[in-house]
Amino acid sequence: MRILILTHRVPFPQNGGYPIVVGNTIKGLINHGHEVSLISLNVKKHTDKVLEPDELLRKIKYKEYDIDTRISWIEFVSNIFTKNSYNIDKYYDAGFEKLLVQNLKDNEYDIIQLEGLFVVPYLAAIRKSSKTRIVYRAHNIEHQVWRRLAQQKGDPIKKWYLNLLARRVKTYELELLNKFDGIAVFTGQDKASMLSFGTKTPMRVLPIGVDLAMYIPAPAKTECPSLFFLGSLDWLPNREGIEWFMNNFHKDIVDGELKVKFYVAGNNIPEEFDEYEVPGKVFIQGEVDDALEFINSKSIMIVPLLSGGGMRVKIVEGMAMQKCIISTTIGAEGINFKHGESILIANNADEFYNAVLKCVRDEEYCRTIGENARKLMEEQHDINKVTESLVDFYRSII
Incomplete structure (x- = not known):
């Protein structure tokens, strides 16, 4: 199979949860004889150090696109008065979307896998450019992370703001869950949550795999x-x-x-x-x-x-x-x-x-x-x- 994986950060080196999951997924697919392409947003805050080339890159087709996700105080304050979630919107870049659309025109894939919520802003462009089946891998149910954070806060302003983020992310997540062809989750708890949200999309619980x-x-x-x-x-x-x-x-x-x-x-x-x-x-x-x-x-x-x-x-x-x-x-x-x-x-x-x-x-x-x-x-x-x-x-x- 030919599989395209999209990530919101470069998964090299594998020194954190997200990179390890993505890296192990790629290793597993390659070991089973599948062809993997990877396109990553390269968030500047993750690239302060000069890194050695990862040997995994020799086994896949790889492209990355630099993006700056920092926002100004003016943008931060103005976002409070909109209905958008800035922590998702900041990962959208028109240049990356153009690169992605061109790649889809130049290549045929059997599966496109979106690794987490922060690459989902490109879903509409993918649908317009390709008929390939799209799998969304939910690394978290993102709004639940923000809601749980809010519950732990004693400061009423911080609690209010985190609850605001949670509500906005929840609206975004729930609008999207039936727009994929498949959803992969890590836990039975996350599957149960998604079903309670009314998800009709085929779903599979797939735990984190490691190369023992x-x-x-x-x-x-x-x-x-x-x-x-x-x-x-x-x-x-x-x-x-x-x-x-x-x-x-x-x-x-x-x-x-x-x-x-x-x-x-x-x-x-x-x-x-x-x-x-x-x-x-x-x-x-x-x-x-x-x-x-x-x-x-x-x-x-x-x-x-x-x-x-x-x-x-x-x-x-x-x-x-x-x-x-x-x-x-x-x-x-x-x-x-x-x-x-x-x-x-x-x-x-x-x-x-x-x-x-x-x-x-x-x-x-x-x-x-x-x-x-x-x-x-x-x-x-x-x-x-x-x-x-x-x-x-x-x-x-x-």
């Missing part, structure tokens, strides 16, 4: 006990979650009963997070050169998400690396876990405290949770199995 050959646990390299968080803090639910954790447990780690070193790593960590750092206790490391090596070196992963949606890539990666993970229910959405067997679920401060304390004090318990997590990934998240289901879904709508 890349995830090689190395217990001998692991610091036990050690606590860590890994995630991009330019994604608001991640930042909200780690701030909640710090506010609740920083003192317990520095001076209390949680006798464990805590490491925070990821992209775009704000400078003010340096204030959390305490020598020998709390380490704010920022972006790491090798995320898998970092995961391998630590023993207990926390995912304190209070909002968000979809399936968290970092949990899948942590489980594949045989880590003991403590997560909220929201953080673990879509994963077929058993609490106390393959993951630990904690939804409030007391539950998180008790889970961390148990793991810090019982290394064998921690190791068993991690081993069960790896088995779960092998059974349900192997990229080859997920790709077979994805291709079967393609064929069912052609």
Whole structure:
């Protein structure tokens, strides 16, 4: 099959949730003998560094288009008085649309896959230029992310504004859901939500797939006990979650009963997070050169998400690396876990405290949770199995 994938950011390198999902999808399709083309918006804020060419680029047809998604204060304020959602509209560019339309005239595809809501503004142009079946992969139900963020805010102005965004995004999402030929979601929860919205489009639940050959646990390299968080803090639910954790447990780690070193790593960590750092206790490391090596070196992963949606890539990666993970229910959405067997679920401060304390004090318990997590990934998240289901879904709508 010939498949065109559209993304709202360049998925290279694979150092975050979105790039990992897109990269693994491409790898799986190529390994199964399909021809993949990729066209990406190149958002300037993601390209500050000079990056090594990704070897995956040699195996696909690839084009990118530079776009600046920054908006002025005047544009931001004026948008409040419109019905549009600026956080979606900012990804529309007439030049990119022209490039895309020309590509569709020059090539024939069996499937066009839109990776997330932020490339959907080009749907109308695609429909005018091609009769190819279009699959929308919903990385989140986006308005639910904003609504959950609003629910966590005490500031009435921030709550009002986030609820405004949520309402606008919801209107946009619901108007589009029956305009695709197929929808792929990561979780059963997201499928149920879409069905409740009246979606008639064929839908398939396809979990995040990983190339398990890349995830090689190395217990001998692991610091036990050690606590860590890994995630991009330019994604608001991640930042909200780690701030909640710090506010609740920083003192317990520095001076209390949680006798464990805590490491925070990821992209775009704000400078003010340096204030959390305490020598020998709390380490704010920022972006790491090798995320898998970092995961391998630590023993207990926390995912304190209070909002968000979809399936968290970092949990899948942590489980594949045989880590003991403590997560909220929201953080673990879509994963077929058993609490106390393959993951630990904690939804409030007391539950998180008790889970961390148990793991810090019982290394064998921690190791068993991690081993069960790896088995779960092998059974349900192997990229080859997920790709077979994805291709079967393609064929069912052609």
